[in-house]
Structures are given as structure tokens and as C-alpha cells.
Amino acid sequence: MDSLILQKTTRDDIHPVLAIEKLSFHSPWDARTFMAALSDRRSYNLTAVYQGQVVGYCFTIAMKRMVHLLNLAVHPEFRQQGxxxxxxxxIFLFARSGRKSYVFLEVRKSNDIAKKLYFSQGFSHVCTWQRYYSDTGEDASIMVKRLERT
Incomplete structure (x- = not known):
């Protein structure tokens, strides 16, 4: 994926982002939720573009000492390619540049593929939020990565 470009997400990206979202999650975000995330001044949102096609994205929000990874997905045809x-x-670079100490996220307890990725990137499981996901009542694993100062 040498020609992969990461760029700030814009309103023009929402349609392909929504398509990936619907392919990726049981309870996908809707356009209104993405637009609200885009308009939040604390947000940092990226779109991954390969050969002119949106193939992935992430949405985050910066807090006082940490960055909350709200949403990350890659189109199924482009998964397992880094x-x-x-x-x-x-996200880690953004967080460090803002002098944040942590990145945290929640992930479905059953999402072993995502958890494997997060563990490989230095995240640790810190707790479980029971019945977090309203669509299924599934628990969420709360994961945190402590950022080293550079």
C-alpha cells in the first residue's frame, strides 16, 4: 500500500465512509453522527485513500490528557494490508503532538481481529463495560495505549 494517502476527512468523504461503515458494523453510525464528529473542533478524523478510492477511516476526539478513538474501519476488500x-x-502522532498521554477505545468483546490489532499496537485491556452495545447487549472491552514522550 505504498500509494495509500491519509488525509483529513471532509464532508465529501461521508458517502464512501458510510458505505464502509455499513459493511463493517452491526449498528453503523449514520450520516448525522459522522457530520457531528466532523464539526467538533476537538476531533481529528482521517480518511485512507488508495488510487482515488476511500478504503478506510478513523474518527477521534481529543480530551484533556487523552484521545478517544471513536471509530475506525477499513473496507473488507482492503483489510489485512496495514x-x-x-x-x-x-492517531498516535496526533496525540503526541497534542501532548496527550493516552489513546483509548472500546471494542466489542467478540471482535478478536480488532483486539489482536490493538494489542499488537501496544494497547492493553483495562476493563469491561457490561452490556455496552445496545443492539446485542454485548460487553465492550476498554483498551488503552500509554504514549511514550518523544
């Missing part, structure tokens, strides 16, 4: 790792690396 795109999610590239997006995470960009």
Missing part, C-alpha cells in the same frame, strides 16, 4: 495500522500510527 491500513488500520497506518491510521493508528497517525
Amino acid at each position: 491500513i488500520a495500522k497506518r491510521l493508528l500510527d497517525a
